[in-house]
Amino acid sequence: MILSKLVLLKYQFVISSLDPVEVYMLGIEINRQSEVSLKRQIYHKLRDYILDGRIAAGEPLPSTRELAKDLAVSRNTICEAYDMLLAEGFVLSSQGAPTRVAEGLSIPKESSEEFLQKESQSYDNIKADFRTGQPDLRYFPRYMWNRILYKAMDEMPLYQFGYSGPDGLTQLREEISGWLFRSRGIKVDPCDIFITVGATYGLHLISGMLYEEGKEILMEDPCHMGMLRALRNKGYPVCPVPVDEHGMIIEHLDGKAAWAIYVTPSHQFPLGGILPAGRRAGLIRFARENGIYIIEDDYDSEFRYCGEPIAPLYSMDPQRVIYVGTFSKVLFPALRIGYVLLPRQLHKKWRYLRTHTDVQNPPFEQAALAEFLRSRKIDRHVLKMKRLYGERRKALLLALAEQFGNTWHSWGDATGLHIAVEFPGMQFGYEFLHKCKTNGIILKSVEYHSICKGKHLDKLLLGYGHMEIDEINKGISVLNKFITSI
Structure with missing residues (x-):
């Protein structure tokens, strides 16, 4: 019988006979109390040995009879483990010859533990x-939210457990419309509101709709690094536009060939300026003259400490401005619910793109948020x-x-x-x-x-x-x- 040269000890027994984990040939550990079947435990261990190079290409595995004897399991269990390796191409088998490891499978492990240690x-x-x-x-009303979430799921119609479409739940869009009127003083038709998985994801979809080859997106500099990376990761060129204490300096827009402008006019990130009315008007004129859209990111402007929140740029031209909002800072980041206010001419493109990416947000959190808004608990x-x-x-x-x-x-x-x-x-x-x-x-x-x-x-x-x-x-x-x- 030919055995792997890595088999140095035929048996290795655990210290305590009461321990359900037993260690045998090749250092294989089996746990007879585990919910994972014995055949799959053996398959996993052999597969890992092959991938990390402890059993080299061309080396034979122990015979099924010998390994079954050493592990105190049935020969059928070993055969089934070997069959799994064979089906996935980890080993080769032929009549009358030992089962051998296939070529080209060794993948040396990266030092992930060191990386995780450095990160921690x-x-x-x-x-x-x-x-x-x-x-x-720490101040979010978790108990109240849990009750609303449970009630929303319990009362949700069965059809909403399926695919409900790329727009978002109707009741949530209606409540966001009311929230925007109360908090920002703008009137928005609920049909112009589309639910997203946060603001960054909304930018992904918007950029996919608007991008034009050979043109750039005009972006504040400095800006939100997450948004910048979202655009650059898609391969879209970015043209930086400097800002001062009042926000984007619109004189630097002249002569730029752009497909969109990204701004945070109500609270410029990261410097915090408010874009004054004159610059807002100039920005809209530039967008109209060049046939492009303004992407307005209303970054955490709910929390203004010397007066009411600033009116969005969207209120000045709803057909030229795409407004992006989120509840991540208002409630909690893990909620992952944002929204986009879209001009009517972009609705069809949005629905197509969202349908062919992830279709929709989960409906349960949407329903809970709708109730949180309706009951004024968010206010x-x-x-x-x-x-x-x-x-x-x-x-x-x-x-x-x-x-x-x-x-x-x-x-x-x-x-x-x-x-x-x-x-x-x-x-x-x-x-x-x-x-x-x-x-x-x-x-x-x-x-x-x-x-x-x-x-x-x-x-x-x-x-x-x-x-x-x-x-x-x-x-x-x-x-x-x-x-x-x-």
Whole structure:
């Protein structure tokens, strides 16, 4: 009998006879109490040995009789495991010859454990966490949401358990229309509202509808890095348009051959400016003259601390502006429900594209969100969180003044869940961010979100929505000590 040269020990027994896991020839472990069948356990182990090269190409496997004896299982179990390997092409078998490993199967393992260890170390021993776009999930009414979700699923008509189409649930679109009127003061026909899996996914679909070969999308610089990557990953060229404290500088649009313009006019990300009426009008004129659309991302503008939310650009020209909104920051990111307000002429394209990607959002969360909106629970939740975030914003500004004196100033409007802070004369490049990370300080710079590098090296982004006031004070103190030490 020819056995693999890797079989060094015929038997290896476990220490305790009570342990259900037994170790045998080739180091195969079988667990007789597992829900996974013995044949599949044996198949998995042999397959793994073949893939990682412990059993080399051309080497024979033990005979089914010998391996069955060593593992104390029936020969049929081994035959079935070998048949699975044979069916998938891991081994070759011929009459009167041993079963041998096929050629070209070895795949050396990557050091995934090291990679995972490095990733986990990134967030070990965090001393200050200033990540942006992080709502405080501790204050979300989970019990209330669970009750609404259960009730919505229990009462949902059976036909909605199937494919309900690319538009979204009718009742949710109607409630979003009411929400937009209450919170933004804009009237939207529910049939112009389409449900998406968040704002970034909405941008994926919109760009797929509008893209024209040989043209670029005009995009604020700096901008939301997630949106920029979404476009670049699709191979679409991006033309950066600089911003100032008021948002996109529209004079830089002249002469550009574009298929769309992407803006965050109510709260520019990341600098926080509000696009003034004159620039908004100029932006719409440019879009009309060039026959293109404006993609308006209404980024976390629900949380404005010195007045009502800014009216969307959409209200000035619903046929030229595509509005993208989301409930990720208002409720919780895992909800993955956003929405797009589309001009009528784009409805057909949207439905076709969505139908041939993922068809629809799950209906249960849509129904629950519709009830959350209908009962005005979202209005009360937003009001509560707005007060909370407003207090934290004040605490952050006070902590900056106490720790850094007058060596800094903030950018933008009092809106959102982060502050852009400029430290004149300082530079916060990649090396600085890396040192912060290794020292337990989690943050991003404006430079990180810039398309054209080198213009905003002196600005940091400090998220505060998820931090208690004592965490904010401690974090700014840690940041001050770190900056003065380098």
